[in-house]
Amino acid sequence: MAHEDDSKALDHQPSAGLAVEVSDPARNPGLPPHRARMTDKDPKAEKAAERTVYTLYYLSLAGSIWAVAAYMLFPIESGRLIDVRHNNLYIGLGIALALLAIGIGAIHWSKALMSDREFIEDRHSTRGKDSTREAAVQVFAAANEESGFGRRTMIRNSLIAAVAASIIPGITLFRGLAPHSSEDDPIKGDPVKLLQHTMWKEGEYLASDPEGIRIRAADLTLGSAVHVIPESLATLSHHDGYLEEKAKAIVLLVRLHPEQLIESEERKDWSYKGIVAYSKVCTHVGCPVALYEQQTHHLLCPCHQSQFDITEHAKVIFGPAARPLPQLPITVDDEGYLIARRDFTEPVGPSFWERH
Incomplete structure (x- = not known):
């Protein structure tokens, strides 16, 4: 009988889980507090980061120039195996340096110099109204200001030069698609013959x-x-x-x-x-x-x-x-x-x- 009373008493007690208040799992936690970078606090660090970025871009430019120079220094049409091997090796190294330096420079630019403040952009209808066009212009202007593309002339100009130069080695290699003539062998320059x-x-x-x-x-x-x-x-x-x-x-x-x-x-x-x-x-x-x-x-x-x-x-x-x-x-x-x-x-x- 004692056991039955105990069980009845337990049946009348409220469940412990009902007394706990369940938090809202979908609550917006908000943005984390902004942590200023060293380049934001120290002008010298900012200048050093800027020098690093445009140095990488100029290094990319040097890699592109070297790739073109290697193509001329070790001509594959000479027929010598050492030229073919060196041609492939040094052209590949030059192109790799050109593209890798652009990539590293862009990443360092974005992490050290571009604005890193988080913001929330509300969704809205994207109809082609005048107000939409004006907002788009403002977005581009804000992006230019945050990235510093317009005012950091050394970075901007070195990036443009590096990207333009990175295309030159590929264009230069087209020269090797057809044989080249010489005074000793004029037929060599005529693909048909x-x-x-x-x-x-x-x-x-x-x-x-x-x-x-x-x-x-x-x-x-x-x-x-x-x-x-x-x-x-x-x-x-x-x-x-x-x-x-x-x-x-x-x-x-x-x-x-x-x-x-x-x-x-x-x-x-x-x-x-x-x-x-x-x-x-x-x-x-x-x-x-x-x-x-x-x-x-x-x-x-x-x-x-x-x-x-x-x-x-x-x-x-x-x-x-x-x-x-x-x-x-x-x-x-x-x-x-x-x-x-x-x-x-x-x-x-x-x-x-x-x-x-």
Whole structure:
């Protein structure tokens, strides 16, 4: 009975939780108290921060100038491997310094010099009224005043110079997109003539890339696709233009059923028992065409999705390429190894080189 009385007494007591006052979880805590920075309190610290910012911008300017100078000091068209390596290294360092210094300078400017006072901006309708336009002008004016862009002339001018100079290295690199002529080799300056002749010639053996092993026709299975280079390419070093010659002469070798080939009369002897060879250099902008769809017999360029039908002289069936892939005429020697009949009969590579 005593236990029953105790339980009844407990039932009549109010719950402890009801006596606690629950605070409003959505109450606006307000803005924290503003803490003045050293640059706000000390004019010397402010001047030091300003000098740091525009020094970084001038450092960026120096990086851009150095990138252009490195491009000229180590010309990649010289063919020397040391020039190519130094060209890539020093140009990359110059561009990295130019962009990194701009970024660090902008961050330091915003943290040390721009106004850091918090404020609340109420939402309002953004209709194109005169009052809205006037408010927008006031916002820009306030931003200019808070950032100090208008009155901190050294920072402003150094930033403009650094940003403008950071574009110059990229523009300068466009010079290297085309070969440059010289008195010793005038053809070197004509992309059409340069790309019209490769290392392929009559009797040149087709060799696997990169091993350089001769390819026997009987070893190619139906549906196979083999990356091919001229056998004599192995005799060249990087100083003698190995990469340049390989870039022009790379070929994709594919074997199909002979009855699947749709060949014109003048090209019937360009293939051998269903084996055809086409340039791997896309006729759009020069990307390597190396994706072969065995079922459809299409070659796909991974850069811009141009597609070529190898059953019919690699004609364009889709994409921005303007002309078919150049075909390499091939045959076999007495031992059954694949050899070239001659060089390509048209320039390899992008079609825009042929526009005068």
